[in-house]
Amino acid sequence: MLSGPALRAFFRIAELWGLKAAEQRVLLGSPPESTFFKWKRAREGALPRDVHERISYVLGIYKALQILFPDPVRADAWVRKPNQAEPFAGTSALERMLSGNVADLYVVRQYLDAQRGGWG
Template structure:
């Protein structure tokens, strides 16, 4: 007896929407190009500038995951800080929470590890009382 694989509907390409959302966030947070590349997982410089110019393109699963965490962080901050300037500035301010050790959330996120994006997102989820 032959087993057949279940039919899976194709997933729409997420590259364009994800990149447009990321570059809008990067503008709000006033991220330099190097910071943007690090947060995206260090794509080659030519790829990064193509994504930035076209706001579209094929992006891998790791990059989608990174952008997802960053958008979640952005959303959490908008909920925690109704004043947009305060929300946008939080990522650069030194933080005394043990997770940050006096560094800013951005410094933690710029380690290059996707796990650090997850940890910052988890921290903010906890601050706003959401447990997923």
């Protein structure tokens, strides 16, 4: 598995989205703080399958947003904007993703893929 590239991509997206360390940890499945900061510092390390799955969803969400919104600033800001669409019920996609459940990352990814006409 490509742990190094996956972590580097995740932390770059986290920076673009303005995520705090606590939010990043939740998106990664709430690893222990020491593990999280080791990953963040080294940008590599052995990752459990669950973490790879979570990063894969984040990468897919990021890519879908870049396709849907040609303006990168607008694409990156979308995750924090309140959304009336069914999966969000007035909250932001980030709030949905921060529930801690990998299924919520999947729901956001599926929603965006459907919006851009991809698989859904």
